Amino acid sequence: MKEREIEPGTPEINKKYSIVVDKKGPYLVYGHPLLKQQFIVQNEEGHSWSYRDGGEYDTRNEPTALCRCGASANKPYCDGAHLHARWDPSLTADNIPLLKDADVVDGPTLELTDNEKYCAFARFCDAYGRVWNLVEESDDPEARELAIREANYCPAGRLKAWDKDKGEFIENELAPSLVLLEDPQERCSGPLFVRGGIPVDDTEGVRYELRNRVTLCRCGASSNKPFCDGTHASVRFRDGLPGPRDGVK
Known part of the structure; x- marks a missing residue:
């Protein structure tokens, strides 16, 4: 198996946590990391400036299955909707540094x-x-x-x-955690923000580069899966979770 690449500035791999991307289904989360919402907050000029914490979500199930097709009625969790949803689960990202x-x-x-290929908008x-x-x-x-x-x-x-x-x-020091990113200014929900060097693999043994900051697609429409490419903004993806849906300042 190919040795995992590690991006410079990334903390040492924390073997307690991991994410496995089901080739045709959800993200399988191991190790019970913190999972919470964060809302992008604007500055006085109307530009993205900081994050504001929202609700926290349970990851006690082992594994915790998180939706990546965008169609679950129980987001952020998978409810099996990927089996009949119209989406392409193909993992198309090149696994290069x-x-x-x-x-x-x-x-x-x-x-x-x-x-720019990895822009999450x-x-x-x-x-x-x-x-x-x-x-x-x-x-x-x-x-x-x-x-x-x-x-x-x-x-x-x-x-x-x-x-x-x-x-x-x-690089800022980031504790291993998962964030359900919300974008009130664009009136949409964003990607799964993976922080602090949590390893990401797929079910066929691909070991993605370990990075301090990673965004994984939640809307099911990215052309660079499993990573986000900002498409959630153009398709106006909404996860339906509680929180403000207008600009936050």
Whole structure:
């Protein structure tokens, strides 16, 4: 079996937790990690800026089956709807390191790696000046701080900041947990945000790259499964869970 790739800046693998992607069905979650909602919160300019916690959900079943087709009537849990829903369960993502195909933006004190294929459309990259521009201005302390923050708030890990002086990626420490991401501004529900280096495999032995920040598709419509590609926004996916459905500020 191919050895698992580990993205730089990712914490050591926590063997307590794991996610197995059923090739034709749900996400099978092991280890009873915290599972909660988080709502994207806007700043005064109307851009994504932070997260606000919502409800918590039970993961005591072993495994806990979470819907990935978007059709369950018992979200976030699977109710077997994938067996008759109109969706394509194919796992189409290339299992190659995310950084391998990433573009690099070079700035005075920072570099930014950017793999747009994994964009989850959370829009933290535009909070106070676009992150790509901020990196190019990173000799200014305020611009540098904002660039690092915006890169780290990208739930998909599409964006990563590299400290040129220290020669290392700058990654927030994230406790292993799962987040049902909600996007009130777009009036839709987003992906499953997997945090803190929880390993993701499929039922046929594919071991996906271990990363600190990963977003998995919940709407069933991504073209880069199991990962989110932002399609939930265009199809207006809603999971029906409690919480605000208008912009949160």
